[in-house]
Amino acid sequence: MTPDDVPVVYRRLKQYFETHPSPVADFIATRTNDPFRVLVATILSARSRDAMTLHVCARLFKRVTTFDDLARMPVESLEKELHPLGFFRSKTRLLKALPEAVSRLFKGRIPETIEELVQLPGVGRKTANLIVMEAFDKPGMCVDVHVQRICNRLGLIRTRTPRETENRLRDLLPMRYWKTWNRYLVAFGQTQCLPRTPRCSNCPLRSYCVTGREAS
DNA sequence: AAAACGGGGGC
């Protein structure tokens, strides 16, 4: 496909999510607007299923909505809350490191730029991009494994680094579409264009796929 | 019993 096809791809993804309610899309939507929750949810989502992350976050946010709450919460309680996610000890350690770091580096406020956000422990470019978009409504492009995979399957862009992928993806559409474009790509990769068993039979982008898969 | 669930960080 060529960059000229991107508006069509965008429209098809938009239609797809209008008719296919996606837990992932809902999940992303629930993170909107509160930087603390976006940050915590994004860190917890690594290597965990989104349905479970959503469940754990819903429970956690009843008790913890600020860095002070987080700092005060006993490690054992936090580990217990995070237990269903797996990797609960490392995730607890990551969350527990945040209050001090945010306080020391940014006077307790979550910063609004990528460059500042990645200074926080446990926050890399993927997480930082997601935070600026979902919490601060600023332009970004979060490239995770799903986005990367879809780009490859569509033959959309072939880049060497995630950083380069971010820029190329943004170049394809006007800025006002970046947020939804990014959400569609992430959600599509988690519900439809799966890594091992993609649901190709009802795929709205089949005509653009270069992998030749038609199974399942 | 095996697979699925990835990003950050150290080097």
Added chain:
DNA sequence: GCCCCAGTTTT
């Protein structure tokens, strides 16, 4: 750039 990290839920 490459490798390591780390436990659950789901099939």
